[in-house]
Amino acid sequence: MIPELGHFALLLSLFVALVMGILPLAGAQLCQHRWMALARPATTAAFLLIAFSFGCLTWAFYVSDFSVLYVASNSNTQLPTMYRLSAVWGGHEGSLLLWVLMLAGWSLAVAVFSRQLPEAMVARVLGVLGLVLAGLLAFVVFTSNPFDRILPPPAEGRSLNPLLQDPGLVYHPPMLYMGYVGFSVAFAFAIAALIAGQLDAAWARWSRPWTTAAWIFLTLGITLGSWWSYNELGWGGWWFWDPVENASFMPWLVGTALIHSLAVTEKRGSFKNWTVLLAIAAFSLSLLGTFLVRSGVLTSVHAFATDPRRGIFILILLAIVVGSSLMLFAARAPKVSLGGAFALVSRETFLLVNNVLLLVTCGAVLLGTLYPLIVDAFGLGKISVGPPYFNAVFVPIMLPVLALVAIGPVARWKHDDLKTILGRLWPAAIVAAAAGIALPWLAGGWNGAVGLGLALAGWIGAALVSQTADRLKKPGAPTASWWGMQLAHFGLAAFVVGVTLVSNYQEERDVRMEPGDTVMVGGYTFKFLGVREADGPNYRASVGSVELSRDGKTLGTLYPEKRDYGLGSMPMTEAAIDVGFTRDLYVSLGEPLTADRENGAWAVRVYFKPFVVWIWGGCLLMALGGLLAAADRRYRLRVKRTLPAPAGATA
Amino acid sequence: MKPRQKRIALIVGGLAALGLAAAFVLNALDSNIAFYITPSEIAAGKAPQNKTFRVGGMVKEGSLTRDNLTVSFVITDTARDVKVTYTGILPDLFKEGKGAVAQGRLNPDGSFTATEVLAKHDENYMPPEAGHAIEQAQKAQQTVAKP
Numbered sequence: 001m002i003p004e005l006g007h008f009a010l011l012l013s014l015f016v017a018l019v020m021g022i023l024p025l026a027g028a029q030l031c032q033h034r035w036m037a038l039a040r041p042a043t044t045a046a047f048l049l050i051a052f053s054f055g056c057l058t059w060a061f062y063v064s065d066f067s068v069l070y071v072a073s074n075s076n077t078q079l080p081t082m083y084r085l086s087a088v089w090g091g092h093e094g095s096l097l098l099w100v101l102m103l104a105g106w107s108l109a110v111a112v113f114s115r116q117l118p119e120a121m122v123a124r125v126l127g128v129l130g131l132v133l134a135g136l137l138a139f140v141v142f143t144s145n146p147f148d149r150i151l152p153p154p155a156e157g158r159s160l161n162p163l164l165q166d167p168g169l170v171y172h173p174p175m176l177y178m179g180y181v182g183f184s185v186a187f188a189f190a191i192a193a194l195i196a197g198q199l200d201a202a203w204a205r206w207s208r209p210w211t212t213a214a215w216i217f218l219t220l221g222i223t224l225g226s227w228w229s230y231n232e233l234g235w236g237g238w239w240f241w242d243p244v245e246n247a248s249f250m251p252w253l254v255g256t257a258l259i260h261s262l263a264v265t266e267k268r269g270s271f272k273n274w275t276v277l278l279a280i281a282a283f284s285l286s287l288l289g290t291f292l293v294r295s296g297v298l299t300s301v302h303a304f305a306t307d308p309r310r311g312i313f314i315l316i317l318l319a320i321v322v323g324s325s326l327m328l329f330a331a332r333a334p335k336v337s338l339g340g341a342f343a344l345v346s347r348e349t350f351l352l353v354n355n356v357l358l359l360v361t362c363g364a365v366l367l368g369t370l371y372p373l374i375v376d377a378f379g380l381g382k383i384s385v386g387p388p389y390f391n392a393v394f395v396p397i398m399l400p401v402l403a404l405v406a407i408g409p410v411a412r413w414k415h416d417d418l419k420t421i422l423g424r425l426w427p428a429a430i431v432a433a434a435a436g437i438a439l440p441w442l443a444g445g446w447n448g449a450v451g452l453g454l455a456l457a458g459w460i461g462a463a464l465v466s467q468t469a470d471r472l473k474k475p476g477a478p479t480a481s482w483w484g485m486q487l488a489h490f491g492l493a494a495f496v497v498g499v500t501l502v503s504n505y506q507e508e509r510d511v512r513m514e515p516g517d518t519v520m521v522g523g524y525t526f527k528f529l530g531v532r533e534a535d536g537p538n539y540r541a542s543v544g545s546v547e548l549s550r551d552g553k554t555l556g557t558l559y560p561e562k563r564d565y566g567l568g569s570m571p572m573t574e575a576a577i578d579v580g581f582t583r584d585l586y587v588s589l590g591e592p593l594t595a596d597r598e599n600g601a602w603a604v605r606v607y608f609k610p611f612v613v614w615i616w617g618g619c620l621l622m623a624l625g626g627l628l629a630a631a632d633r634r635y636r637l638r639v640k641r642t643l644p645a646p647a648g649a650t651a
Numbered sequence: 652m653k654p655r656q657k658r659i660a661l662i663v664g665g666l667a668a669l670g671l672a673a674a675f676v677l678n679a680l681d682s683n684i685a686f687y688i689t690p691s692e693i694a695a696g697k698a699p700q701n702k703t704f705r706v707g708g709m710v711k712e713g714s715l716t717r718d719n720l721t722v723s724f725v726i727t728d729t730a731r732d733v734k735v736t737y738t739g740i741l742p743d744l745f746k747e748g749k750g751a752v753a754q755g756r757l758n759p760d761g762s763f764t765a766t767e768v769l770a771k772h773d774e775n776y777m778p779p780e781a782g783h784a785i786e787q788a789q790k791a792q793q794t795v796a797k798p
Contacts, residue, residue, distance in 0.1 A: 344657050356665065364676045371680065382687035382783060384705055384754075389683035393676050510739045512719045571743050590740035593719060603720055603740050 003068050006056025007147035010097075013049035013104075014137040016042055020107075021130030024123035028195075036123035043111040043126050046133060047104040054101045057146050058088050067153035070094060070146040076157035078538035079165070086170040092310070093146035095173060099290070100136050102174075102181040107133065110185055110210070117206060124192035125185075132184050135317050143310045162539070162565045162572040168228030176221030176248055180286040182214020183251060186258065187283035190276045191325055194332045199272040204265035205635065207279070211262060212630040215255045216623045222248050223619035231575060236508065236586050236607045238615055241390040246369045247289030253362040254282040257355045259626075264351055268413060269339035271348075273329075274355070280325045285362075287318045292369070343415040350408040357401045364393040402456040402496060405489055406463035424466070431462035443610070444505050453500025460493040484629030491621025498614030507608040512593055514601045522608025524585055525549045529557070531589070531598055539563045539572070542597055544604070546587045548578060560589045560604075584609040685754060689784035694731040698757050706733055706763060707752040708784045715747055726753060726763075730788035737765040744770040 020042035027035025057070075061084050066072040074091045075084050089095040107129040114122050140146075189207040193199050225248070230238045239245065258278040264271045291314040342348040368385045375383050410424045436455025440446040443454075464486055471478055507522045515530035529545035542562045548555040558576035565572060575588035590603030686704045688697065698704060706726055714725035723736040724747070735753050745751055745768060755765035 341654070344660065349661075356668070360669065360672045364672075367676065368680065371684070383684045384687065385680065385684050386754075389679050392679040392683060396675070397672065510720055573743050588740075591717075593717065605740050 002056050003060050003065065003147045003149070006053040006060075007145065009049045009053040009056070010137070010141060010145075010147070013046050013053065014134060014141055016046045016049060017130050017134040017137050019130075020046055021127055021132075021134050023127075024130070025127030025195075028120040028123040028127070033119070036119055039123045039126040039130075040111045042130065043104075043107045046130070047108040050097075050101050050104045050137075054088075054097055057094060057097060058085060061085060061088050064157065065153075066155070066157050067149055067151065068146075069148045069150040072150055072154050072157045074157070076538075080537050082167075082170065083165050089173050090169065093140070093144045095177070096136070096140050096144050097146055098174065099177050099181060100133065100140055102177050103129070103133050103136060103184060106181055106185050110188075114206075120196065121192060121198075121206075124195055125188045128188035128191045129184060132188070132321070135320070139310075139313050139317065143313050162563065165565075166228065166232050168224060168232060172221060172224040172228050174221075175217055175224055179214055179216075179218025179221045179255075180248070180251065180289060182210070182217055183255060183279075183282040183286050186211040186214060186255075186279045187325075190279035191328065194276060194325075194328050197332060197335060199265075199276065199336050201266050201269050204262050204272075204275065208259075208262050208266060209630045209632075209635045211255070211258055211279075212626050215252070215259055216626040216630065218248065218252050218255060219619055219623040219626065222252060223616050223623070226619075227616050230612075231577065233573075236575070236588070236605070236609065238502075238612065241368075241387045243369050244289075244293050246365050246390075247285075247292045250362050250365055250369075251282050251285040251289060253358050253365070254278055254285055257358040257362075258282050260351050261355055264348055265339070268342070268348060269337075270342065271352070272336050272339060273333050276329060276333075278355075280322070280329065284318065284322045284325075285366075287314065287321060291315055291318060340414065342413070345411070345416050345418055345421070347408055347411040347413050347416070350404055350411055354401055354404045354408060357397055357404075361394060361397045361401075364397065365390065368393070399452070399456065402460065402492070405492060406460045409485065409489070410463060410467055424470070425463055427466050428459055428462035432456070432459035434458070443501060447504065450500055450504045453496055453504075457493040457496040457500070460489060460496070464490055464493070479632055479634070481629040481632035481634075484625040484627070484632070486625070487628060488622045488625025491618045491623075491625060493618070494614050494621060495618025498611045498616075498618060501611040502609050502615065505610045506612075509606045510590070511604055511606065512601050513604045515599060519604075519606055521606050522583065522585075522610070523550060524555075524608060526585075526587065526606050528602070528604060531592075531602060533598065536563065539565045541574075542589065542592070544576075544587070544589045544602065546576070546604070546606075548585055558585070558587045560587045562589045579613060581613065582611055584612045687752075687783070689787055690726060690728045690731040690733045691784075691788050693733050693757065693761075693763075700757065703754060703756055703766070705752055705754045706735070706784075708733075708750070710745070710747050710749060710751050712748045726751060728784040728788035734762040735765050735768075736762065737768050741768055742770045746770070 020039065023035045024039035024042070027033070027038070057068075059065075060068045060071050061075055062081075064071065064075060064077050064084070070091060070093045074094070075087045079087065087094075089098045107126060110125060110129065111122070114125070117125075186207055189203065189210065193203040193207075222245075225245070226238045229240070230236065258275065261271050261275045261278055265275045291311060368389050371385050372383050375381065406425065406428060407421060411421055432455045435458030436451040437446075439454045439458075440450040443450065468486060471482070505522075509519060509521050511517075511519050513519065513528035515528060518525050518527045520526075525548070527547040527549065529547055531542050531544045534541050534543050540563070544560045544562075546558045546560065548558060556578060558578055560576040561574035563572040563574055573588050573590075575586055577587075578585040584607075586607035586609055588605045590605060592600060592602050594600030686699065688699075688704050688706055690706060690708055692698060693706065708726040708728040711725040711727045711732065714723075716723050720740075721736060721738045722741060723734060725732045725734055727733075735755075737753065737755075749770065752769045753763060753765035754767040754769070755763055757763055
């Protein structure tokens, strides 16, 4: 009964989403105030219905109702409760329902926090969101209904992919989806402004905190995904240029460009067309990402057995979104004013160059991701494009971006000259040179790549410090968004340090080890003590013990596991990691090499990973910077002036 | 600089940078792609020499042997086989009788030395390339059987 209620609510929400998409938009064009007024209640209703439907599915998981096909294929009674609940988004149907729930949630947030916006603008923004919501709901209802019944119900479910039984699954997909879906708000603002023909600084100001919020979630989602694969896949990497990683990284690149371009549009009124295109691109790439993940057209860690109909449906949706928004853009763009002029040497130019480079990077990643599909479609054979391509392309394009990160914030808007900019940056240049030459010697031997990486990180960091010192001498405290920018750029510098050091100084050994054997990696001694068998809640594990020591001093013991989840499923490697500020020690168990599991030899993989946590730490700082920027007072000031806020609401 | 000159400088600079980036990207793409070759194609001598490529298919039942960290197994597309050796730790989901893709080079004796082995990541999931290889081989056999 409850699954039927959930299904019914889902069908009803599709109807409500259509109302939310059509009437307010039509009302805004025809000045029908009653139609426009429908936008907010319709949004609330759609959200409540989808949330109810999601609740019903969660309930079916909680009580292990295996008469629901989706539950039977993704959960079983052995699964711990936490994973039974997170299994709701462990498969295709449920993750799409989560997508839709989040879209409705973002729409509701827009409806609630848009009191200061003109009525027509709100109607248009919510209308566009309603149309997108209706498209995705139709996708769920017609191709991926999570409430399908299976009769007779199986006595036990097929269990969740063991790879997904990790706390990472509880946070990673929701974060990532929040980011993906969040760009729909930036998209809706852009389309609404295009329809209204009002691309102005006010539009940019409304759109900015939403875009930044989506960007924060996407940053966190990607970071968690990277951290998860490092912990869970047992091969010690933090980024694989896997098509699905690329699918989340492309919207991130465009979203980063969008944030910077919006800053110009808000402050100087320039780059309007460019900003609109970026907003459309960021959301389209989010949809493309969904298509790549869900259609199974690419070989990937994330590929599941899939139904080709689904891929085609998303492709059509993508074509409609991109096609109609570009047509609208083509019709409206000529009327958009150009905004403030700027000189060749100015902050605008630096931001523009930075934007173009980010887009070129995104284009290169897109090409590498889709190239196998294109080649296959033309019948030219099957190929794969691996990490060497992405590294060869990504790193060189990112170098000028990193150099510009230090210069942009120091340059003045509108007009500046190179001499004064250099005057402000010479201390940073000295620090960069020193960091590039001296630090690699201390870290483990100079080479060009490390020198360049550390020089760039030092360049960004030192420029930040000197700029902050200059700024604090001036009267008036800097705004929260200014601090946010500094923090995010600082995070980028930390990220660069982490990537540079881990990719140049990491050591990896695959070794055969018998109890008592030792191996030296990165100056640390790893002593294999043997393996014992143990039982987990829903698996049997072979737990290895590896003692760590350095210069004869014992540091602790790591317990890497090899888990067997039964039910004919695959074994699962659980790596053990000793995390440190300057290095991670990472051990994972391979296969037993002798018949005697407990006292025999095992294949063991040992890694020394210097500064690897700086990668995720840097990303967290970027997200935190975004949070500061989005929380800036000026986005809320208008609320106070136009609305007598309830006491304590903006404390 | 006059606005006109400025605009021209921007456009020329931008186009030059884009052209450079495009040339660079295409060059990187050209030297870093790996072709998928089926075991039947290897048998027919269609595999590239001295270049990395990928071979996909099923891991033949009972073909897996281990010598310390070096494993060898046979990848088959049901028509033809290729012997693969690999040193290192195999992915969790590598199993006899299941799909796998190996990346590496062909040796003069017709065996294949893999630098990387990919297996499926989900019990029901078959790497498309492995599935493709088997499909191709079966098609070829059917066309042979028909006349």
